[in-house]
Amino acid sequence: MFAPFMVNAWLAGTFVAIVSGAVGLFVVLRQRAFAAHAIPNGAFAGAAGATLVGASPLLGLVVFAVASALGVAALGRRRDDVVTALALVTMLALGAALLAASGAYEPAIDALLFGQLLGVSRAEVVALALLVVAAGVVLALVYRPLLYSSLSEEVAAARGVAVRVLDLTFLVLLAVSAALAVPVVGALLTFALTVGPPAAARMLARGPARALALAAALSLVCVWAGIASAYVSGWPIGFFVGAYAAIEYVAARVASSWRDAGARP
């Protein structure tokens, strides 16, 4: 399980888990799960477009992910799920048209959707490590105002916090981390990590700092257990990560409802 060819997979999974857990807490607090699903899927059109013009797919992913984040932020008011849905559909249709025009090979597309954790290269591991550092720096810089505006947007705006700029910063951060994580672990796994473990952490932890740490930790447990289970069984890792994330969420709900019942006299 810890053979040399697995080392990159463990490292990549660890880095993606930390970023997804931390960014995911804000996705849950800001109720942006739809955007977290739409942006990586929309970025898929970018990879198809890049293949067509012969550019690097990663560049296409980043450009399109940031473009869809900007579109969602510019057109939609907060929680405007119609705009998110239309942006997602537009990007996917564009991807379908570009794929039809380029005649790309089918398994390459499956790899983008479901990821290839075993094929992670050294360069991708380094890129993901840099992403962890960059996301950490950005989150540290905007942590307090972002948290403030996530919990009570009106009060934050009244106190002079630039709510729209923050929303944009957050969506771009989401887009860049999705664009880097998707080719490694797949759109599926990134999304499962962004919602399940952070939602569980929000219910269990008291205080935002603990919730952030717990979200990253729960997300790490998901990924590590997922890699181990996939290695032993030979089944796709996406299944295990999706299932473990859902189990964590349900367990946290049960635990927090027991706690509430016990707290009441």
Place this chain on the structure above:
Amino acid sequence: MHWLVEPGFWSNPVVTTALALGAVVAVVSAAVGVVVVVRGQSFAGHALTDVAMAGGAGASLVGAAPLVGFLLAGVLGGGSMEVVGAERVRDRDVATGVVLGAAAGLTALLLYFVSSASSATGSTQSVLFGSVFTVSPSVVPLGVAVAAATLATLFVVRRPLLLSSLSPELAAARGVRPRAIGLVFVVVLAASVALSALVIGAILSTALLVGPASAALRVARGLAGATLGAIVAGVAAVELGILASYDSFYWSGAHRSVPVSACVVGVVLVEVAASALWSRLRRARG
């Protein structure tokens, strides 16, 4: 008309089936979509396409009819979203996401079993980008039956449903049970989405659910008018999109057609942009 419609369009049986089924799906999606937009459930409407896909993969594993798998998974997934997320509206987003993540993982597993049982590939894309041109005519009777049942249920529950969507307190005071109504609607939504995801693919399913409805709600006064407008806009988008995709094969020169999904989404976007412009002009005039 020959300059607009390329030869063989009306006589081609594949195109005829696509036009008919596409219209049926567009009508159901538009009518359900108006309520989806009013209730703010676009995310659930999109997520259910992926959930239904897990059922499609399961059905092809055991050799059952795909539509049955799509419907079963859609209804189960929609029901669990509603049960997990019904207590508070702010939990609905997360509940939808968790069910979506779990269902997508299940799809990956089932597709893995399917592809190791046979050497067939491409089931992912056929669901995601599904083409109306590949629908087998044998789907038509069951598909029409599901569509009719969905529309009938929606018609029966329309009053309590809209009341509980617009004002849950008022609805509760009038004796409507919001949770029961929410559950009924999510089953209607799941059936509609499962049908459209199978017939026209996930992209178009979401586009036809949300696009025509949001355009019509901007323009029309009253929900009956909006529903009618959404149905007209949805059917127009499908038929024009199929026509454009068919024509593009002759017009591009390279004899390669633009996918139906891209054409229909293009028409839907034009409709949405036109409605936004129209409501802005009306507001400017006072």
